[in-house]
Amino acid sequence: MADVARRAEVGKQTVSNALNNPELLRPETLARVKAAIEELGYRPHTAARSLRRRESRTIGFALERSVAGRSNAVNDRFLHALAAAAGYRLLVFSVDSREQEIERYDELLGEQAVDAFVLDRTGIDDPRHRWLHDRSVPFAAFGRSWSDEDFGDWVDVDGAAGIEAATEHMVAAGHRKIGLLGWPAGSGTGDDRTEGWRRTMKRHGLPVRGLTAAAANRPDAARRAASALLDQGVTAIVAVSDALALGCYDALRERGQRPGADVAVTGFDDSPFAELLDPPLTSVEQPLEGAAAECVRMLVERIADPRRPYGQRLLTPRLVVRDSSGPTAAGA
């Protein structure tokens, strides 16, 4: 910095102002300083700046060990968008469990290596929210806070609205007997999505009784559950995950039928394999980039004003229509 100051024939403080409060400088001086910075390729030293400012301008994000069976590809786009957060760096650390995650929070905060955290995969009565709240650490969660005391800012995808879009799509294609393939009751996410189907059916005066089945994301269980729905004579199945939709494919093939042609099928998540299937799977795409951007926005606002009330935001996902849900209306 001293070199830049000398070259621009100003004091070092003026260089600092040129970077942090450019409006304080006379345009002419500012230009001279900027030129010197450019010529010398000067960049402020991160550590020195953090030390003096008492902030790291870094966001921490915990990467949990991949859980088998649970789709992790979701993280990928989200992470990319998070990393693109303007003005902040992203420090990624890995944890094997919830408890370890909080331990690492403690470490990183103690070392002042991060200013805030972004949380992922929130659970029921997630201990992280309270821990961070109690210490007034800024954080934003991707995934709603499933506890009664609604600590913290969060963004989530409106699963009900996503399934609603899928169901509407089926209705518009002429289907009337539309089954829902869900997860066993009790998971907040799954119940939320199921509710989207139920309310859409009711709005259209369509039947819901006996038209739901549930299974975990395993191929055999999903196939059996889908089979049970087909036994009810449904002409369309809305699944709450792509893995479950895959079970529908299997169940249909078992009967010599074809997804899309004989029975319409939709999934959820728009996994990478959705477009690789035959027929390609219609699925609900999560707005991960939007969610990441919203997390960062909330974080920035919270850092600016730590006392503002907590905010929440639901993002509406988008239905990606492919061949598995049509093109022919099967309900004629």
Add this chain to the structure above:
Amino acid sequence: MADVARRAEVGKQTVSNALNNPELLRPETLARVKAAIEELGYRPHTAARSLRRRESRTIGFALERSVAGRSNAVNDRFLHALAAAAGYRLLVFSVDSREQEIERYDELLGEQAVDAFVLDRTGIDDPRHRWLHDRSVPFAAFGRSWSDEDFGDWVDVDGAAGIEAATEHMVAAGHRKIGLLGWPAGSGTGDDRTEGWRRTMKRHGLPVRGLTAAAANRPDAARRAASALLDQGVTAIVAVSDALALGCYDALRERGQRPGADVAVTGFDDSPFAELLDPPLTSVEQPLEGAAAECVRMLVERIADPRRPYGQRLLTPRLVVRDSSGPTAAGA
């Protein structure tokens, strides 16, 4: 730190030594300092340490924008393992192109925010290697350096060995006419994998002529290519990607045949959906954790001794056997 020193009744330098050169302290003093650190919950300030030591102990990793069609789930496990690198932090930043990636390198190095980089998805004549090499920036690549001048340390998965394992598995099950479903020639990775099949077939004195087909990772192209192989009367197909294996599934079903039962199929990458398929897909699993660990190991060694010769390492992947490749030997 001053507080800790006061509490332990020593000078601040002694506290520093307790952390960085514990062997310099009398055991008794060390214990007293450690106790004080514990009681006060003291943690060294990252920025201050970086400033003085002139190193950040942070590794940079560029996350490229997800390319549609290309599996990104691979990154997930790799990233987790990278983040677990002992003694180093992981700074993730996002880039949209190769050129932008180098720009960001320049920025981060200028700010002294990172000490080294880990590279991913290396390409032919990758510009990053030379750029980093010219500036003597420590780096390690996941993916071999495909250029003649072999700049840089790298680790890669031995694709040929992986396909070899898959092919051997087929041979052991009694198959003799084993087809290879590859990518169009010209991709280093694809050609390497194809070579693994060829050499295994030759070693066993099995035919290779007319038993290869190629397609990109798109469902229709893959299905047609797989169909061509089936026309040749193969009893087993080794595919160089899971997406291509999916094409085999489709081609078989078109003929009323079943993967695993009628014709054996294997894929590559062990994508999350491999075990969701019906039948579950036998696939070659990449040792991503090992690759990440090896990258970090190489990086640490290079930082310790910047002049040591560049090193390379090939890791052998593991075949995950599921139902698509058996259980019945079809070659009888």
Add this chain to the structure above:
DNA sequence: ACGCTTGATTGGATCGATCCAAGCACGATT
């Protein structure tokens, strides 16, 4: 008992950028 060596401990200077308060120049006002 004394000096000497070894080993642990101490205070002071330093890394690079920012904050603070004081200084200077310039233009406007009377």
Add this chain to the structure above:
DNA sequence: AATCGTGCTTGGATCGATCCAATCAAGCGT
């Protein structure tokens, strides 16, 4: 023309940990 005020610029102190050189205590041999 002198004074005042505003706005830009300046040097000095500071953030927290580490490096350096000097000091101090203890242990050993003579």
